Amino acid sequence: MKAKAKDSEGRKRVIVEAVSPEIDGGRFPTKRTVGDQVSVEADIFADGHDAISASLLAHREGSDQWTEIPMRPLVNDRWTGTFRVAELGRYGFKVQGWIDHFETWRRDLLKRIKAEADTAIDYLMGADLIAQAAERATGADADWLRHRATVLRSKQQPRELRTHATDPTLQELVRRYPDKRFATFSDREIIVMVDPLRARFSSWYEFFPRSTSPEAGRHGTFTDSIARLPYIAEMGFNVVYLPPVHPIGQTFRKGRNNSPSAEAGDPGSPWAIGSEEGGHKGVHPQLGTIDDFRRFVKEAKDLNLSVALDIAFQASPDHPYVRKHESWFRKRPDGSIQYAENPPKKYQDIYPFEFESQDWAAMWEELKSVFLYWIDQGVTIFRVDNPHTKAFPFWEWVIAEIRRDHPEVLFLAEAFTRPKVMYRLAKLGFSQSYTYFPWRNAKSEITSYLTELTQPPIRDFFRPNHWPNTPDILTEFLQIGGRAVFSIRLLLAATLGANYGIYGPAFELLEHRALRQGSEEYLDSEKYEIRGWDIEQPTSLRHLIARVNTVRNENEALQNDWSLKFHLVDNDQIIGYSKESDDHSNLMVMVVNLDPHHTQSGYLTLPLDILEIPPDRAYEAEDLLTGARYLWHGSRNYVELNPTALSGHILKIHRRMKVESDFEYFL
């Protein structure tokens, strides 16, 4: 190969590499929320000793209008720059570096002046560089620069030439017209997906509308569910999430406690979607009408609750798709349709979609239209059931399609599956994901898992949503039962994660009875029957939940995941960690006794320097759950938690306590 190609290529001396944030070399967008500052870094360097300059270029994806932000060097050839993503949707950024000959000249001139070396020729060289800048400049700037070049070429005294050459105005003006002929760009534009705030901070409450009737045994309706909304809003939640609301199939309908055959009157599982009454765009008649649903959405909105709907892409044998789109399901040699199985177990009430169907493109379009239908009904959040059993390319396509026109819409992936599958779905576009939190109970488990989730690269694409329970998951820890057990899991979920949720009223009513030992299924699960819940029960956790959510709503520190730091406690049963707001003004320290049975105590060690707590003065830790105020001093302080009272502290740190000199009378 001859050396030439594009004429400038060989002269691009600057290297730009290791750009961050970046997911898989730019293959996937990185995620942020509206108003975030995106802090970009890159390794930028050149051969030799010339000075270099760099900028960050950002725009709305596809737009010609780029904003250029100067980058500044950190250490070890790493540079940084920041831009703000003010609106929903997709932004893009690139990094650009170039040799700065004027700055090299200026730096070397200052060295020579300091060493009292001969500088006569330097002024001539500078004049050339300034004249070149004048060529790039326009208007008055060009004239100014041209004149300065002439001055530097004149026979003035060295002292005067020096003043003209080192003038900061000159530096400023030349910088405005950099020589970017041989500038290098980063390899690939990185996309930033900007989500609504709710993607970063959300408190979810899941319930079954069928169980909201005030009359025992009657099927609950959307109207009953509307009556339940104030109860949920009073607890401080901001997302209310419903299992599928579509017509439920009759064929192979499951009975109570997942029995293979339903008795007369058994309502069936809401996940067996579709009957003669409709499919994914229908409403189960026993819940009411689509107008009732819309009313539910509106009433929720009035209480500042977003409605999240469960979308489960599967069909009961009675689903209209089964007749109309046979090719979307897998045919068996006997002409029957393949039901879901995990051999030898059979789920004959469920037909999975066949993503290898020849007719896949039409199926994709139809499934997309399901989301659009519910968006039209006012739904802005979709909790997607088992996304890991549908083809990955479908999710990447459908989420991008929906969000192009509806960037406010969020998708929560219910992918309780292997970590790489879970992460891939997040990369493909899911806004939030369920996590392994339900099964992380020991201090070491919580620390290592949450550290993984809150550090790059994971945190740039995966937003955890922690659930202590779900209709499918009553963990062995919760099965111990009792107020302390549920409080511990609530406090952890709500303060470790900015996004969390509970499945109620089972959670606040401390429901802990499992189908059988070794199972995580609830006994008498609402998945298969109507439950009556006494939400006014005095043992309910509702007031603690309300307090915790109020603290979350009032303290920005608890509205982000990235600031999480774990701190040393010299007792393995006590976990301590902190979070703070982006501007560091709001600092919260959490201490939780993981042992539901015994009082535990120990010393918590806080890194005062990192948390910006003055090392030499007392500071206050105010427990926002109880109102207790602790006077702390130094990095090591005593904590003690009795689970019969309350298993955790949520402490607001007042970094600086007033002393005598803060008061006027002192003066």
Next chain:
Amino acid sequence: MKAKAKDSEGRKRVIVEAVSPEIDGGRFPTKRTVGDQVSVEADIFADGHDAISASLLAHREGSDQWTEIPMRPLVNDRWTGTFRVAELGRYGFKVQGWIDHFETWRRDLLKRIKAEADTAIDYLMGADLIAQAAERATGADADWLRHRATVLRSKQQPRELRTHATDPTLQELVRRYPDKRFATFSDREIIVMVDPLRARFSSWYEFFPRSTSPEAGRHGTFTDSIARLPYIAEMGFNVVYLPPVHPIGQTFRKGRNNSPSAEAGDPGSPWAIGSEEGGHKGVHPQLGTIDDFRRFVKEAKDLNLSVALDIAFQASPDHPYVRKHESWFRKRPDGSIQYAENPPKKYQDIYPFEFESQDWAAMWEELKSVFLYWIDQGVTIFRVDNPHTKAFPFWEWVIAEIRRDHPEVLFLAEAFTRPKVMYRLAKLGFSQSYTYFPWRNAKSEITSYLTELTQPPIRDFFRPNHWPNTPDILTEFLQIGGRAVFSIRLLLAATLGANYGIYGPAFELLEHRALRQGSEEYLDSEKYEIRGWDIEQPTSLRHLIARVNTVRNENEALQNDWSLKFHLVDNDQIIGYSKESDDHSNLMVMVVNLDPHHTQSGYLTLPLDILEIPPDRAYEAEDLLTGARYLWHGSRNYVELNPTALSGHILKIHRRMKVESDFEYFL
């Protein structure tokens, strides 16, 4: 966007990601040496629960002949496969994954058989899959498969059908004709650059031909240098490396000890390249002729020594390029050419090339021709002087150009500069690189630096070549002086790195006098004058060096970098580490006392399980430097090293010592 595009796209359900080895997402080749097994890994998974299969596809870059190697799963969705790179040059590989419907069917069938479930329809489904495989098969295989499909569709007894369906021959045959219609490939072909063995294992000896004359004061010649070769070969080196051999400029020639003006008779610096007698393709007349040089190369080769030549791309003011190619240098406003500077220091004897020259393409071609010229003279290794002061795109281009036709040629980068620059040059194609080893003396420094260098991703592109000294670097540690100091650095360089070198005879003759305190320059440096060395001096380290090189040559464990492991010694002055051969048969343990002044002792802890040493029996540690044999037992053994005797052990581990039952008389 409508869902369709390429008809198969939407049905590609398998994900292939996180392929390794991979440098910057495949932007740069990964490096191996001839005969290596390349162990490839990737995350491969699909939605749902279908079985998947994967293969590794490898070929000579550009060839249509791909070798397909089945991959096997490790844990956590990670798969692995291995291919061998038998020849010099460039290979490429990809990873491919697909849903294996036959294997899914077979696995589920076996589960149903085990659960004694109904399997009637399974045989029909299997028959369909087998018939499809028959369509993809040819000849007898196709007939066999078609027949088997017919059998499975027949009304045979379940027991017979089961035998036909689960037959391993069937599995084997179907596997031969996989259904890859919807297979997924890894994003990008990864290139593997296959270098000669010398890239991985080399022992370098640098000397100045000018100082090889047996007559004091006379300028040494290539003929004198030929006489020096047996001395070097006896020390066990395999690369002999010469500073630039080109004509030396007169203008601004440096005098002794880098004085700014030469006295009459001062020979000047070999790095001030070019005079009326020629440039980079010329030979300094005082060294002899090009024929003498060729004779030198031939004689070296007969002693199994490769010749490495220093290529320094810069020109003295007298270089023919300066007249012929003014545009390759930077012009100053007064018409003079810009010399090298580091303000306020001036290097007026050196003109750097201008890589932003408009005529860069012609300059690149000329510089390339310099390498080709010396390859024609028999040189196969180039030590490149200060590559970090020349444009990066040039190196990527020129190394690829040279190695396309001469894949046996190696390039050593002398880039004593910032880490990211050093690493970038390695990525661009340099086969080996100098390192920060000269300045790593403490145990913690050595451990962390060598660990970084010998782990992915660095090791996949950066091959360290460790030098205790160079003509420019007499470290403060060496300036302490004395046999122990030099022995320590020799033992470390030669056993930590498979590639190492010394600058002699300064090194073996323990030259430790610096130009002045705080400087790393040698006093009376050969860079500026002719030195007479008494190589027969009795204090010379030559015999220790010879022993160390013999041990290196005889023990494969010391011929690789990747197996390096550091081991615990409960004394910070003693460092312990091991290396082993690829097949684990050759295990070496090194123990070095880093304190040149005092005897140090401690306990070395070896991880017996990892090193495959039986935990319950004695084993032997044989010191290959002294012949001493130590009987060790268990993981913790005592070591003691007296620097007045020898500062280190190079221990060959005999994992299994004979016991009574190994002998015939025992029976």
